[in-house]
Amino acid sequence: MMMPVPPNTTESKTEPGALPQPSRLPKTFEAFEDRNFRWFFCSLFCNFSSMNMQMFVRGWLVFEVTGSYEALGWVTAVGGLVGLIAAPLAGVVADRVKQKKQIIQISQILNVIIALGIAWLIHIDVLDFTHLLIGSILQAVAMNLMMPARQALTKDVVGLSRLTNAIALSSSGMNTARLMLPGIAGGLVAAFGGGSGYIEPAKWVYLVMAGLYVLAMVTLVKVRIADIEQQGPMGSIMSELSSGFVYVFRTPVILMLLATNFLMVFFSLTYFMLLPGFAKQVLDAGPDRLGYLISISGLGSLIGSLWVASMPNKNRAKVLLAGGLILGLSLMAFAMSTNYWLSMALLTIVGLGQAARMSLSNVLIQAYVDDEFRGRVMSIYMLEMSFLSVSIYPISVLTEIFGPQWTVGVSGFCLVGLVAVLWKIPAYRDLD
DSSP states (O other): OOOOOOTTTTOOSSOTTOOOOOOSSOGGGGGGGSHHHHHHHHHHHHHHHHHHHHHHHHHHHHHHHHOOHHHHHHHHHHHHHHHHHHHHHHHHHHHHOSOHHHHHHHHHHHHHHHHHHHHHHHHTTOOOHHHHHHHHHHHHHHHHHHHHHHHHHHHHHHOGGGHHHHHHHHHHHHHHHHHHHHHHHHHHHHHTTOBTTBOTTHHHHHHHHHHHHHHHHHHHHTOOOOOOOOSSOOOOHHHHHHHHHHHHHHOHHHHHHHHHHHHHHHHHSHHHHHHHHHHHHTSOOOHHHHHHHHHHHHHHHHHHHHHHHTOOSSSHHHHHHHHHHHHHHHHHHHHHOOOHHHHHHHHHHHHHHHHHHHHHHHHHHHHHSOGGGHHHHHHHHHHHHHHHHHHHHHHHHHHHHHOHHHHHHHHHHHHHHHHHHHHTOHHHHTOO
């Protein structure tokens, strides 16, 4: 069977008639030659930093307040329920607007308000699980509004010729933030005596998060992108939404990539949703050590994303599958470990495999999608995350019964099985 060819893969930022300029940077950092991408990366890094602090602080707060895996599942699931509605609509909006930056800035403003609100509730000593649940809903609105526009904007900033490099560098920024910020947040909470039900120090984490979101807004202003003129008349929101789903189901390569990505994410992210409880009950880790556990996976992810940034635009599906295999095996080993330091080492390997999966699944989808459907397809990509967030709730209930080690181990085993099946399918394995 003949493999589909990515559309417009020769697109370049070079002016017509001009000779291509030799790269002044190593292949790994090629996209940084573009001034717009440098400012875009700065904005992303600030946003990623705040998001990674939240990965620590929200899960820690929920488990401190409730002591329940089911409560962790609820906080994740309500965000997913919001995303089931918000993500597809946000994709339509991203394809309709002339400036995707405006959508991102609105989302950042909402994130600032949420972070300051939770900090205030902690300060006046009234925060409870209901507030955290409401905060999760509002944060899901902000994230699902922003993500399709941000994903689609990457191509507008650098073009398709540098898209693999730019997405991998963006992932490296996210992973650098994960390497540093959760550990800093956990150390900050621990330094002020957080733990055993005392949550007041968490307010400082939320104040830092608000400041980072403001900085992300300021740096995004410096990104200069021409208004995107729409190709033909746009229909109603519902008709455009419907046409996006029709496009996916009529484009086999996009449908295949989205379906396999859904399964890979489902099996690979279960451990992260359960990590606050796993760290406390299995590894006897306090808030500082939980922060370090989240951070250390960022070290492996940083190495993996820089490796992907150095890749040529070929054999990308094979590298993705190799990353999935590494990820599944290391998750199985992590599930069996009760030693904190061994678990730290294993999460570094988890991060390495996760980087290949995350970067290359995004790149492959963006490489094969048509421009006019890019925002809607990326919103369906985000919609998968919402389904996964909802599905974590029954998994959290099973974890209450069987324990976190069993849950994480089974998910790792299923991921290895999925990779083995996909390797036998040339239509997937041979994608470039």
